Amino acid sequence: MMNIIAFIVLLNFIFPQKIDGYLLDKDSGNPISDVELIQVSNGEIITKSNLDGQFLIILNNDNDSIRFNHIAYKNTTLHSIDIKNKVYLEKDLLYADVVEITSSRKETRLSDSPTLTYVISEKDLESTAAIDFYQSLQMIIPNIMFSPDYHGTNLKIQGLDSEYILILVDGDRIAGNTVGNIDFSKFNVDQIQRIEVLKGNASTLYGSNAIGGVINIITKPASHKKNKISLNSKYGNYKTLNNAITYNAFINNISSKTNFLIKSSDGYKKETIDSLSLRKRKFKDYNLSQKFKYSKSDFMVELSGNYYRHDWYRFLISQPFEQPEQNDRKRYESFSIKLKEKNHLSSINGHYNFSYTYDQYKKYHVIDSDYNTDSDDVFVDWTKHSVEQISSLLYLFKDQFNLTLGLDLINEVGESNDIIIDNMLILESELGDLSSKTFNTYALFFQSQYTLSNDLNLFFGSRYTGHNQFENRLTSQLTTKYSIKNNHFRLNIGQGYRVPNIYELYYDWNHYDAFEVKGNSNLEPENSINVNLSYQKLEKDFNFMVLIQRNLIENMIAEKRDEIGDFYYENYSKTSVNSFETNLGFDFNNVNYEMSYNFTRVIDEIEYNRLPEISEHIINFNFSKIFKNNITILANLNYYSDKVITAPTSASQTYIPSYHQVNISFIKKDIKFLKDANFKVAINNLFDYTNYDDTTFQNPGRTFFIEVNYDYDFK
CATH class of the missing domain: 2.60.40.1120 (Carboxypeptidase-like, regulatory domain)
Structure with a gap:
């Protein structure tokens, strides 16, 4: 033996x-x-x-x-x-160098990304004293602002409006409406895994609308590990209520996740003696989403769908409310379907991704003869905006060279109808005599990464885009990245462009004879050159970054108002967005600190005037401390410098002095009598700041909410 x-x-x-x-x-x-x-x-x-x-x-x-x-x-x-x-x-989610996909359209470590990208984690979202998506982003990222105008809720990032920021969900475009804004209310914060914010031009990878940056909302996947049910409930001022239930199941290689959400609020309307007001309409939302995922070694396929309904109600002055619409509310509705496939190709050392997305957003006009009941309501199609996208990407890895090859096919349709009841025109189409307009876009693009040495990487990408209404165009981007240990230096130079959207070209709407909004079919596409230099340091308990950026935009499309009060659009020569941003985060004595400062100045490059609308200096400070018994205290301070804002309808300018806002929340995890339950109490706007003149800061004062979350794992 x-x-x-x-x-x-x-x-x-x-x-x-x-x-x-x-x-x-x-x-x-x-x-x-x-x-x-x-x-x-x-x-x-x-x-x-x-x-x-x-x-x-x-x-x-x-x-x-x-x-x-x-x-x-x-x-x-x-x-x-x-x-x-x-x-x-498997990734270590506790490591500071987290994963993002926005900067290169594939999963990439922050330290390896060609462009500096800011990641808002699930933990960040859970810890804020925010009850909705709008508040969450504004508290965490200081230079993101939401403000209402007559189009809807408008987003600004580094001084640029919604049209310059591409909003993605899981890497795919989504529909908003024919006036260009996205309905951010349809996003369920509890189902967001992370939000990736790429600041600066990204037209080479994503095409039009990415001149000012990209916000990519990554939703939580279906888990292949647990059969679990989650319950979440929030209640705040003005009878604001969010109730959600999520069920996750898996069998062998198939997993499923179902989520149902109901949101509602009575809203608020606060007025001063001078008739200035802060208001948020009463609303009720329903959101249902479903995901199925099959995964086995080198292959994954996912099918998902989402339905969203939003009803908002007017502030009635009299009963019945005498006005042309003949209703006390409106309804918005959205649904989407997605198919995604991933394959790892061992034979060529690469992988292939395919995705199909259809997203539709509709506005209904409601005809209502009795405001005390909804049973007699008649819903009439008014506007519809849809986006259909097919994307095919091939990733190849060989020695010191990585290559991404991609194809995007995008079909965008805007539709609008006159509302005529009993031979009477109740509401005009947003597109005038046009019933619909279609944009077809195709794009071929590549991005390459060449490793010159262990410390030096070179990225180069180009995109060729064809459009059914505008000339084909080629945009390129070059990035040099130098890394030594955990210190990363990047220099990025990129071309950008934006084609006029449907409403800028064809909008033709009369607001009950008060004013008209007219599109301009002669508008030219915008062009931009973006240059940014950044430094980033990432460690387990410490991170630091500095970003200097200049974005020069030619043929910028501006909304103007003529002498009789009507709105119109025209190309506006040159404008630049110049910014400096720094962020510091670290852990010390079991306390987490994060501080950021942002300076942004928008300049008219013809007359060299500073343009209004934004706070040029913004400071953000976050603090969190975990105590014994799983109790966490989190505090957030935002400071905004003075600014001048312009009213969208009257064009009058108003000076807004500097202000700050403090938010605080208390979280208790694993309650003694209910182990897998979390309890949260939050105070928004602790020192009760309000300014009725500031339409970019829609906050009624100090508000409170409580939240309870319970997870149950099936054994």
Whole structure:
């Protein structure tokens, strides 16, 4: 017997075991470089994976195990006989160098991204003293503002309006309406995994509307690990109520997630002696979403759908309310369907992604003869905006060269109808004599990454875009990234463009003879050159960044008002957006601190005048402390410098002095009598700041809300 054992040991030394393969990200299939392969028996580092994630090891003992070690992934140990050609590692979500997909349209570590990207985590969203999506973003990112105008709720980032910021959900475009704004109310904060904010031009990867940046909302996936039900309820001032239930189930390789949400509020209307007012309409929302996901080793397919309904109610002055619409409310409705597929292609060391998205947003006009009941309401189609997108992407990895090849096909349709009841015109079409207008766009693009050395990377990308109404165009972007240890320096130069949207070209609407809004079919596309320089340091308990940016926009489309009070659009020569931004975050004595400062100045480059509308200086401070018994206190301070705002209808200018807002929340996790329950109390606008002149700060004063969340895992 001893002779046999000795013979086997001798064979292991004469014929050692050779193992080669690839280390890949479990979720994205991307190769992972610089993974240490440690022999468990002696603790020695045998080798590291290369840029393609490839490794080769030789073992003299086939009874040994290997530990795969990387700072951004969970340690994984496998017996030598269990190591296959592909080894998948799971991300360590506690690591500061988190994953984003916006900067390169594939999963990328923040430290490896070609463009500086800000990530709002699920934890960040949960910790804010915000009851809705609008408040959450404004509290966390200081230079994002939401303000109402006669089009709806308008978003600004670094001084640029909604038309310059591309809003994505899971990397895909979404429909808003024919006036260009997105209905942000349809986003359920509790179902958001993270929000990625790319500041600056991203037209090479995403095309039009990305001159000022990209906001990519990543929703929570269906879990393949647990059968779980989650209940969430929030209640705040003005009878604001959010109730949601989520059910996650999985069988073998198939997982499913269902979420149903009901939101409502009585709204508020506060007025001064001078008839200035702050108001938020009464509303009731319903949101139903469903995801199915099949995943097995190198293949994943996901089918998802979402339905959203929003009813808002007028402030009635008299009964019945005498006005042309003949109703006390309006209804908005949206639905979407998505199909996504991911394949890891071992034969060519790459992977392939395909996605199809259809998203539709509709506005109904409600005809109502009795405001005391909804049973007699008649819903008539007024406007519809839809976006259909097909995207196909191929990612290739070879030695020092990575390449992304992509195709985007986008079909956008805007429709609007006159509302005629009993031969009487109740409401005019937003598009005048046009019943609909269609934009068809196709684009071919690539982005390459060449690793010149361990410290220096070069990124270059181009996009060729065809449009059914405007000339084809080519845009390019170049980034140089230098890294030493955890310090990352980036220099980015990129071209951008934006084609006029449907309403800027064809809007033709009369607001009950008060004023008209006219599109301009002769508008030209906008062009931009964006240059930014950044420094970033990422460590487990410390992060710091500085960003200097200049975005020069030619043919900028401006909304103007003529002498009789009507609105129209025209190209406005040159405008620049100039910004400086810095952020510092660290942990000290079990306390987390995060501070940021943003300076933005928008300049008319013809007359060199500063343009109004924004606070040029914004400071944000966040503090969180975890105490014993799983109690967390979080505080948020936002400071905004003075500004001048212009009323959208009267064009009058108003000076707004500087102000600050403080928000605070208390969270208790794992309540004693209910282990998997979390309880939260939040105070928004602690020092009760209000300014009725400031239409960009819609806050009725100090408000409170409580939140309870309960998770139940089925065994």
